[in-house]
Amino acid sequence: MAQQEREERRGTEHVRVAVIGSGFGGLGAAVRLRREGVTDFVVLERAGSVGGTWRDNTYPGCACDVPSHLYSFSFAPHPDWPRTFSGQEHIRAYLEHVTDLFGLRPHLRLDTEVLRMAWDAERLRWDIETTAGRYSADLVVSATGPLSDPKVPDIPGLDSFPGEVFHSARWNHGFDLRGKRVAVVGTGASAIQIVPAIAPDVSRLTLFQRTPPWVMPRVDRRITGAERALHRALPVTGRLRRGVLWGIRELQVQAFTKHPDELGFVEQLARRNMARAIKDPALRATLTPDYRIGCKRILLSSTYYPALARPHVDVVAAGLAEVRGSTVVGADGTEAEVDAIVFGTGFHVTDMPIAERVFGAGGQSLAQAWSGGMESLRGATAAGFPNWMTVIGPNTGLGNSSMILMIESQLNYLADYLRQLDVLGGRVALDARPGAVRAWNRRVQQRMERTVWNTGGCTSWYLDAAGRNTTVWPGTTTEFRRATRRVDLAEYAVLRPAAPAATASGDLREVSA
Ligand SMILES: Cc1cc2nc3c(=O)[nH]c(=O)nc-3n(C[C@H](O)[C@H](O)[C@H](O)COP(=O)(O)OP(=O)(O)OC[C@H]3O[C@@H](n4cnc5c(N)ncnc54)[C@H](O)[C@@H]3O)c2cc1C
Numbered sequence: 001m002a003q004q005e006r007e008e009r010r011g012t013e014h015v016r017v018a019v020i021g022s023g024f025g026g027l028g029a030a031v032r033l034r035r036e037g038v039t040d041f042v043v044l045e046r047a048g049s050v051g052g053t054w055r056d057n058t059y060p061g062c063a064c065d066v067p068s069h070l071y072s073f074s075f076a077p078h079p080d081w082p083r084t085f086s087g088q089e090h091i092r093a094y095l096e097h098v099t100d101l102f103g104l105r106p107h108l109r110l111d112t113e114v115l116r117m118a119w120d121a122e123r124l125r126w127d128i129e130t131t132a133g134r135y136s137a138d139l140v141v142s143a144t145g146p147l148s149d150p151k152v153p154d155i156p157g158l159d160s161f162p163g164e165v166f167h168s169a170r171w172n173h174g175f176d177l178r179g180k181r182v183a184v185v186g187t188g189a190s191a192i193q194i195v196p197a198i199a200p201d202v203s204r205l206t207l208f209q210r211t212p213p214w215v216m217p218r219v220d221r222r223i224t225g226a227e228r229a230l231h232r233a234l235p236v237t238g239r240l241r242r243g244v245l246w247g248i249r250e251l252q253v254q255a256f257t258k259h260p261d262e263l264g265f266v267e268q269l270a271r272r273n274m275a276r277a278i279k280d281p282a283l284r285a286t287l288t289p290d291y292r293i294g295c296k297r298i299l300l301s302s303t304y305y306p307a308l309a310r311p312h313v314d315v316v317a318a319g320l321a322e323v324r325g326s327t328v329v330g331a332d333g334t335e336a337e338v339d340a341i342v343f344g345t346g347f348h349v350t351d352m353p354i355a356e357r358v359f360g361a362g363g364q365s366l367a368q369a370w371s372g373g374m375e376s377l378r379g380a381t382a383a384g385f386p387n388w389m390t391v392i393g394p395n396t397g398l399g400n401s402s403m404i405l406m407i408e409s410q411l412n413y414l415a416d417y418l419r420q421l422d423v424l425g426g427r428v429a430l431d432a433r434p435g436a437v438r439a440w441n442r443r444v445q446q447r448m449e450r451t452v453w454n455t456g457g458c459t460s461w462y463l464d465a466a467g468r469n470t471t472v473w474p475g476t477t478t479e480f481r482r483a484t485r486r487v488d489l490a491e492y493a494v495l496r497p498a499a500p501a502a503t504a505s506g507d508l509r510e511v512s513a
Contacts, residue, residue: 011134017041017418018128018137019107020114020354023052025143025391025407027095028073031102032411036418042137043104044130046113050099052145054092059171059190061197062088065218065300066402069238070245073404076101077238079231085220085300118359119386124429124497126388138429139421141414143391144354146471147347153185157323164340168194169347179203180339183328185320187213188461189299191344195313196303204312206328206336210319211458212286214270214293218300249401250476256294256399257474260452267293277305286317295456297399349471350374350464352390360385361431374470375441377432377491378484379406380413386431386495387421389414395444396480397462397471399453405477413484420487429495436491447474 016038019029022045033041049055064071068081071091076098082090099105112132117140120127128135150167158165166172168190181204184191191207192215199205231238255262270293278284287308289296308315318332320341327337352374355366361384369384376382379396380389391414396406421428448454451474453462462471473480 012127012136013042013133014125014136015040015042016137017139017141018126018135019043019141019143021045021052021143021145021148021391022047022050022099022108022110023054023143023145023148024073024095024404025145025410026050026052026141027098027104028404028407028411029141029143029391029414030104030107031073031075031098032415033418034102034104036415038418041107042109042135043107044109044112044114044128044135046111046131048110049096050104050108050110051092051095053147054088054095056148056169057088057171057190058173059168059194059197061193062190063193063220064091065189066249067245069242070249070402071404073098074242074408077231077235077242079235079238080228081223083220083222085218114354114357116357116359118363119361119388121361122497124386124427124495139387139389139418141389141391142354142358144352146349146352146392146397149348149353150343151346151348152343153320153345155320155323157325158341160325161323161341162326163338166340166342168342168344175340177202177340181337182206183208183320183336183338183341184344185341186344186346187211188344188346189297190346192299192301192304194342194344196301196307199307199310199313202312204314204336204338206314206316206338207308208316208318208320208328208330209286211291211296212289213296213299214267214289215273215299215301215304216266216270217273217302220302246401246405246477250478252400253398253476256452257447257476258450260292260294260450260455263293263452266298270298273302274305277309279309283308283315286315289458291458292452292456294399294452295458296460296462346461349461358385358388360388373464373466373468375437377437377440378413379473379480380410380484381430381432381492383432383434383437386429389417394470395441396473398477399462399472401477406473406480409477409481409484412481413487416485416487420489424494427497430487430489430492431495433491433493444474445469448472 019026022043026043030043063085067084068086072078078094112130115129117126117128126137126140150169152167164175177198178201180202182202183206185208187209316330316334318330320328321331322329327335329335355370358366374394376394379393391407391410448469453469453472462469464470
């Protein structure tokens with residue numbers, strides 16, 4: 001194919017599969033493709049190296065909050081994790097190692113940002129425009145990440161702030177925070193790692209907190225040389241460790257999804273974690289959440305509260321409302337003069353940025369198709385977007401466990417999708433049936449009704465603008481694995497190119513599965 005077709009498509013490189021993104025999702029997909037015997041694929045990555053989340057988030061204190069032995073690929077165990085919760089640099093190095101171990105480098109197209117992709121209904125493939133040329137692909141695996149594009153709130157006066165401003169995921173290492181007055185905006189997972197890491201160095205730290213998080217102690221320790229040696233010598237012990245970590249979380253999730261009323265005792269543990277460090281009753285009141293634990297992601301830290309108790313750290317119980325010159329002003333009127341503002345304000349999650357760039361069979365963008373909220377079939381495919389699949393799509397997020405478990409389930413689905421296409425044979429595409437998408441989402445939303453994310457009395461980044469939870473999976477990882485083991489062809493329309501005469505008019509023929 002290659003030569004003739006490349007010429008025909010005027011410099012467009014055609015591949016069977018185009019993977020977008022090189023984080024855990026994209027690299028995992030690449031490994032899986034190779035294991036399925038597919039070598040005709042590229043990984044398109046806008047940055048200059050692999051790693052996704054773990055390349056971009058280099059802020060002080062950055063680490064995973066799911067133990068490393070679980071927050072890693074099951075097919076690439078790593079006996080040498082240095083800590084129970086390893087730091088960003090180790091996770092990034094692990095992903096570089098995975099890239100080499102599975103021979104993925106030749107497939108990488110770095111510094112290649114996908115700008116637009118459109119479904120070619122005649123040829124049954126995706127035309128992809130990137131910053132480094134054009135590609136076409138029979139199948140697209142979009143692994144652009146749920147937490148990849150930073151979100152900075154539109155704050156009046158921010159543009160004229162004379163100091164440094166950056167987001168936690170784009171840390172400015174050229175700026176020395178030592179001795180500076182720093183405002184941190186937000187109290188989510190990143191901010192609570194940043195605050196204790198920078199507090200000892202800055203002269204004043206002002207933390208803007210719209211809603212206090214529930215924070216549980218973090219049992220982080222060095223993994224001893226003996227443990228590592230054991231995992232190296234007897235890999236089964238590493239698997240066992242992973243299994244125990246997984247099983248605990250599998251049991252915990254039942255409380256979030258089915259019995260939120262039973263979470264009161266977990267709140268007691270979190271309150272005790274706070275009380276150990278925060279002696280001032282007024283500050284304790286400010287830091288105590290008024291919603292059920294688990295409604296927002298439970299954060300883990302044993303150093304956050306002690307940092308907030310330091311005399312040069314102020315907590316403003318309001319969001320940042322305005323910037324006037326070098327003065328930051330809270331929604332409650334509190335003012336502070338600062339040299340730098342760090343936004344720990346999260347990411348575009350429910351408004352997945354890649355959706356603006358994907359144009360399906362009807363010419364509509366995925367963002368338009370999702371204007372009423374994200375909806376997919378089994379977290380992967382979307383009606384009207386044939387042979388397009390997302391990793392960590394709608395309702396695949398987890399409140400308490402490792403996203404790698406969900407990613408690997410989605411890779412099972414991808415592998416079976418490819419097998420189904422092979423079995424069908426010839427030029428063929430699958431398009432999720434709208435009825436199947438609706439049925440799946442109805443089931444997901446029904447199950448969501450009694451979960452802590454919907455009933456816990458909070459507003460979280462799990463919810464979209466309409467208040468619908470389109471991000472979290474309301475079940476166990478085992479249930480999701482079961483739901484994504486096989487592609488059910490009854491849920492898809494099978495598309496074939498139309499007969500030659502009709503092809504000229506762009507007609508498509510749907511054949512029954
Ligand atoms: C600070 C932080 C800590 C976290 N800790 C945990 C944890 O402890 N446990 C857990 O389970 N999860 C955690 N997460 C969630 C984490 O994002 C996922 O676990 C996982 O890393 C996501 O992998 P991904 O490949 O889907 O996305 P990403 O790692 O975000 O990778 C997406 C890739 O796509 C690329 N990309 C995006 N758009 C384009 C485009 N248009 N063209 C080309 N390339 C593009 C990006 O550059 C990026 O490399 C954390 C997230 C953050 C931000």
